[in-house]
Amino acid sequence: MAERSFAKEVRDLELGAGEEFRGEGILALTKALLQSGVGYVGGYQGAPISHLMDVLNDAQDTLNKLGVQFSNSASEAAAAASLAASVMYPIRGAVTFKAPVGVNVASDALANLTSGGVTGGALIIIGEDYGEGSSIMQERSHSFAMKSQIWLLDPRPNLESIVKSVEDGFELSEVSNTPVMLEVRIRACHVHGSFIAKDNKPPAFTLQQALQAPVRDTSRIVLPPASYLHEKEKIEQRWPNAVKFIKERKLNEFFDGDLTDLGIIVQGGMYNGVQRALERLGLADVWGKTRVPIYCMNVVYPVVDDEVADFCATKKAVLIVEEGQPEHIEQSIATILRRRDINTKIYGKGVLPMAGEYTADVMLKGVRDFLLGAAPGVLSDQVRAPNQPTISDDPRIKALAGTVPPRPPGFCTGCPERPIFAAMKLVEQELGPHHIAGDIGCHLFACLPPFNLGATTMGYGLGPASNAAFNVKTDKKSIAMIGDGGFWHNGLTTSIGNAVYNKHDSVIVVVDNFYSSATGGQDILSSRADNPERSTQNPITKAVEGVGVKWVRQIDRTYDVGKMRDTLKEALTTDTPGPKVIVASSECMLNKQRRVKPQFNKAVKGGVRMVRERFGVDEDVCTGDHACIRLSGCPSLSVKRTDDPLKDDPVAAIDNTCVGCGNCGEVSEAAVLCPSFYRADIVYNPTGWDRFVAKLRSGVIGFLQRRRARNRIAFA
């Protein structure tokens, strides 16, 4: 069950022609696919398109009604490979994943697909995870598109443009027999806006028809000599066809302005930023009117030489706004102008930075510096020489640097991964530090305070593989983390099988929280839930044993810190050869709470006896050393300043968001910390027997307490 439900929103996918659709970018994308008569959809979740997968999952009814097949692909490679259905058959297919990592994973399939070309429209929707909040390396998918000859669309970040791009993309793919990538940046995925809907279209040619009448053509298979011809075909046929279509259908947009000897060439996705910068400089308005002409490239690859040349021919200078590096578009435009001997001056990287996100201020500075260089007369005096000190220079604002703490993402309240790392920290206290390879997933947060565990991360499911070189004799084994998501993505072969085959004497911890949790709690092969659409409940230990691991331990409650610690210690010290695999399983707490909380509340309302556990701290026992926090980092375990004049430091405190996972108590027990933690069992709707026993107990206990209180002076 995914973290966010779109059950309500997906009803909007049924809107018909002329009706206004309002919602988020990812939802609009789904609607656009249905309007385009897509035959099958696949993908792999990951920010920023995770929710697109969730929308598709929740839209199963609509998809079924239209006859659209939807797969939760095992990986981006699996998703990309599924586009093979469009190679021989006129079926439109779309897949989606996070970029550029997803593109990296999918690269083999994408390159093969592109070489042979497609008959039906093939669309790859990539969520370009770049800039603020991005969780990955900062790279461009643009390079990939160029090297494989995949066309790359980068629409303006509004729903209308994005939806149109999907529709155009399929057609472009079909006329040029080439897969098309549609890039949407992280904010565009989540932009709220509106567009006028069209009717959904069932696929014109169905998968059933294809299976009934299979077609094959060896000239489409990547095998010499066909593959040599594919390259020629790309250049001599597919490219010109694409360019012709882009020009004729006006996929790129021109916005007129009266300052005709200037121009700005911009990637579609950057258009709003440029427009706002011009507006701030007094050269545009909020309705899209501009004084500086703009050439907006909704198709960033291939570049349409004629359009660029025509736009630049009459201009003294143009600014190219292209985020990230290398500056592929700028290089391409420079070549076009040079070849045609057009001497328009190019501004681009230089006034704009080569690296980093084009935030509002970066964009403003870039556009201003372009105009200062190319046509200073169009700027007002104030803009030309702003001399007001900004508020950021105020010492009171500067003082915030030492006050506002960094707040990176971390484990949620009650996260079952926390005790795994608490145990690992305890083991390190005993056996010294080890080389620990991290992996992609929530568990990577362990490399941050307070755990500070994990040295590298090489890619999804590659944690154990990234320790492969450390296969040498020594008394300290390497440790590798891998999540259940990464495990099923490719870890079983790339990491586990690899370690078995190479007889790697190492420790592998599989963090099994029953879902692909970091991306929003989607089900995977080993999920414990019944999923009517998918096959779940396939245990990881069976798979691990299946590829030949001899030393396997299953821990069914990660919160048992003592057991976790002892198992890790055993794995690190055993003489058994080969990889030692610990599968540490407990349900993702976010998902568990979403599942359990409503049931609990319902039971309580119905008068059923229920027990809720939560933790607390005895303030007068706590001395404020915070060792417990350094083994936890739980959001609900915090500190508070105390009014006790004899205490200098804040004491630990647990707030009402505690879900009673038990980590605090287990850790204080295993690490021999102070006994200030207590678990409170709160009995809702106690039975008559409960009340009777409680009365008895409080009678005896109360008597003793009163007796002692009489014979002493107590102030606490």
Added chain:
Amino acid sequence: MNVAPSISPALDTAKPLSIAVMAMGGQGGGVLVDWIVALCESQGWAAQSTSVPGVAQRTGATVYFIEVLPLPPGAPKGLRPILSLLPVPGEVDIVIGAELMEAGRAMQRGFVTPDRTTLIASSHRHYAVAEKQSPGDGIGEAENVFAAAAAASKRFIAFDMAELAEKAGSVVSAVLFGAVAASKTLPFERAAFEATIRAAGVGVEPSLRAFAFGYDGALAEASHGPAHTAFKAPIAKRYPALAPVGNAAYDALVARAQKEFPHPAHDMIGAGLQRVVDYQDVAYGKEYLDLLAGILALDKANDGEARGYVLTRTAAKYIATAMAYDDVFRVADLKTRGSRFERVRKEIAAAPDQLVYTTEYMHPRMEEVCGALPAGLGRFIESRPGLFKALDKVVNRGRRVQTGTIRWFLPLYFLGGMRRFRRGTLRHRNEVAHRDAWLAKVKAAAPKNYDFAVELLQVRRLVKGYSDTHARGTSKFDKVMLGAAKVEGRPDAAEWVRRLREAALKDEDGIALSGALKTIDSFV
């Protein structure tokens, strides 16, 4: 060439209203954003919102951004504004901080400017790991955020909205939405805001309650006059009065303290005396005053009066702490008190008809057991490693003590009562020796360097907790005392001890402390 649809031949001067929401993942910032968008759209405005969920949904800091503006009357069909997907520093009208430091972050990022930004923030704190993990006090100063807000914002509305949300059984977003409504930064009636909550249809009643709290809270802030909420310290130290309580023996101590000790130390002595008497008995209180009297004599002899008797006051604090060290008797005593049972019920907000049972997590080791034995016996065992180890095997394991059951309460109660034998235990002997050695150093230092002596007293702050924690604290204490001995005699000795103490509180492993000690070694 395309021409954008336009409402006039010249550039239009309409500007969107910009709203940035600064929140932590899991706070429901998205709900607030959805409400604001729905509200504006219901009033015929164009609205766009964006967010960066990604991994920020996992308790990290995140920014949501909204731009809205009214469509002009008679707008041509298809007219849509081009809105920014990113907050533009200097051009944000409303900044909403769902937590105080997130409001601070907005100011750091330049989103809050005095010419146009209304900053609405919940003043509650949700501490970041960086603040919590320090062995000392790593909490960021809230006061700095208030000072910055006074400089950076046009208006600053702040109050504890998390508390109100809890009271309403809702989330902080709903309170914030109410505060936005009351701030009049969006030109819509209260009813339109409330209709938006109703239309969204989730948790309507609690949300409306929270909304009303937020609305009233913001109005109350505004009625105070100035455009900026001022900082009010949330917690001050509470000194129990140095006053009689109706117990003759204790009251005699109070009378003695009042007569013997100078007024500036009375508040701390009040706290210290209560602590040690509560810890052991009235006789222990007399011991405390005797120890303190020794310090006072020294204080007086060294111009203490002119210095406000800082030495005595500091000693009143740390001698009490040293005397009321943490041991098994103390824990058992505290955990079995009636007042504690009541406090737990309150802390976990148990309803009157609910039963509450607590489970304590205890992990005694042989070290603690030996400490609780009569000194002779304890030493006997300690000096025989084989025996010690064998016994440790029996003792040293985690025990879950269910204090609310008679079976578990009785032994714990019994253990708490054993405190009367405390003076004869090995632990007590060790603690007294440690304390006396420390005070001897203080006394030797006072005539030569008063401030240095005060600093030596404060080193006691490093000794904390039980078991491992206690051992770690004591080793830091010893290291700082050693360092102090090295700088003794220098005019800046006090300053160095302060630095050592602060370094010792920075990190668990004592890395900062080792660094500071190395610096000392480089010049002595």
